[in-house]
Amino acid sequence: MIRVLIADDDAMVRAGVRAVLATAPDIDVVAEAVDGHDAVEQARRHRPAVAVLDIRMPGTDGIEAAAEIRGTVPATGVVMLTTFGEDDHILRALGCGAAGFLVKSGDPADLIAGVRAVADGAAYLPPKIAARVVAHLAASGAGSQAGRRAAARDRVRALTAREREVLAFLGGGLSNGQIAQRLRVVEGTVKAHVSSILARLDMDNRAAAAVVAHEAGIVPPAAPGPP
8 A cells, every 4th residue: 555645735636646546446645734844854754655746835845845755764755746837846856755746636647656656766757847847947048948968868878788778668668677577687686777777867756867767758658557
């Protein structure tokens, strides 16, 4: 059972997220929080597999909470709830170790898929959000979009052929176990490749590496997920 914490200052949003997750037989919402400080306390108390945090909350926001949760309860993966126009916040959340991102107005099925993916150790970066991040990086002065794509391709070319293959699957939101099945290798081999990829790309989390995979244009088409 995947134990989940929900944090949002809007009671209706919390109720909606809980209702969606309640339809999944393998997910159990064990706690709710109304702000980032409360979320950190609830995460320490309940040790959920996944914390679903609103990216903006009063007081301690979701990004600060994500950083503290990742630092004090590292086994808890973080999924950020965002709205359009919050691209700066998404970039900050990536830097704080968030592993998944979901748009509040998105498909409810994405919420379940994102929680499952992050609980399984994967990064969940839907193509629409990945495209926004890539475009925002270019618009923010971090290089033109074409320039960033070229730089990402150069960085990816420095990887081995197998590492490029693994990075592509990371960008597609696959867990180590799923990648192992695709490549017909043991999961430990995939873990070693992921560690090497993160070191070579000078990154400390899978979601940031997934952005590079999207920038380089190597992410394979999404496969149908479980119901």
